[in-house]
Amino acid sequence: xxxxxxxPRYKITEKSQxxxxxxxxxxxxxxxxxxxxxxxxxxxxxxxxxxxxxxxxSQLPKDRFSAERLKGVDSTLKIQxxxxxxxxxxxxxxxxxxxxxxxxxxxxxPGTRLTVL
Amino acid sequence: QxxxxxxxxxxxxxxxxxxxxxCTYSDRGSQSFFWYRQYSGKSPELIMFIYSNGDKEDxxxxxxxxxxxxxxxxLIRDSQPSDSATYLCxxxxxxxxxxxxxxxxxxxx
Numbered sequence: 001x002x003x004x005x006x007x008p009r010y011k012i013t014e015k016s017q018x019x020x021x022x023x024x025x026x027x028x029x030x031x032x033x034x035x036x037x038x039x040x041x042x043x044x045x046x047x048x049x050x051x052x053x054x055x056x057x058s059q060l061p062k063d064r065f066s067a068e069r070l071k072g073v074d075s076t077l078k079i080q081x082x083x084x085x086x087x088x089x090x091x092x093x094x095x096x097x098x099x100x101x102x103x104x105x106x107x108x109x110p111g112t113r114l115t116v117l
Numbered sequence: 118q119x120x121x122x123x124x125x126x127x128x129x130x131x132x133x134x135x136x137x138x139x140c141t142y143s144d145r146g147s148q149s150f151f152w153y154r155q156y157s158g159k160s161p162e163l164i165m166f167i168y169s170n171g172d173k174e175d176x177x178x179x180x181x182x183x184x185x186x187x188x189x190x191x192l193i194r195d196s197q198p199s200d201s202a203t204y205l206c207x208x209x210x211x212x213x214x215x216x217x218x219x220x221x222x223x224x225x226x
Contacts, residue, residue: 033214042121042205042216043161056213091160104149104209108160 004109025094123217140206
């Protein structure tokens with residue numbers, strides 16, 4: 001069964017350091033999402049790509065976060081510099097364009113648990 | 118601001134009983150609705166999606182949608198201890214999916 005791949009699964013870093021997360025969506029899924037989930041909260045959308053283009057990055061803290069999907073397949077999310085408040089689970093999801101019966105169902109990867117010390 | 122509201126719980130249900138999880142949303146133009154299950158420390162796993170008013174059944178799970186009342190629910194029949202998890206409601210409107218904070222469900226053996 002096709003799955004969304006993410007790495008690393010866990011990352012511990014000190015504040016002010018740079019961190020990067022990688023995501024490989026399900027093959028053929030044109031839409032890719034990065035979410036941040038703080039413990040006890042629902043996932044919060046950071047950025048949405050359609051192929052290689054950013055569709056929505058309104059909630060991305062652009063002073064320290066960046067995301068790219070250069071060839072429209074895999075994607076990287078970077079934080080520089082990391083702050084204590086960035087400790088969270090970073091989730092990647094992918095979906096097909098909406099079609100009858102399937103719609104825009106998102107499938108999540110296993111996530112990256114970031115701890116900033 | 119478009120919102121998705123869920124009772125945070127915990128909701129405690131005896132094993133074998135029906136668990137009922139509820140979700141309301143603010144955007145009347147929302148088109149698609151999703152329920153995800155999330156075990157502690159894991160990523161969300163899709164349970165069901167629903168687009169039309171009424172009920173949709175899949176095994177022990179039934180999703181119910183009432184667009185007029187802006188309400189979507191998930192029923193879990195014959196609850197099992199393995200159903201203990203956080204259930205996230207997600208609503209899509211204007212090509213943007215918004216998640217609720219989730220309801221913690223605890224199935225009592």
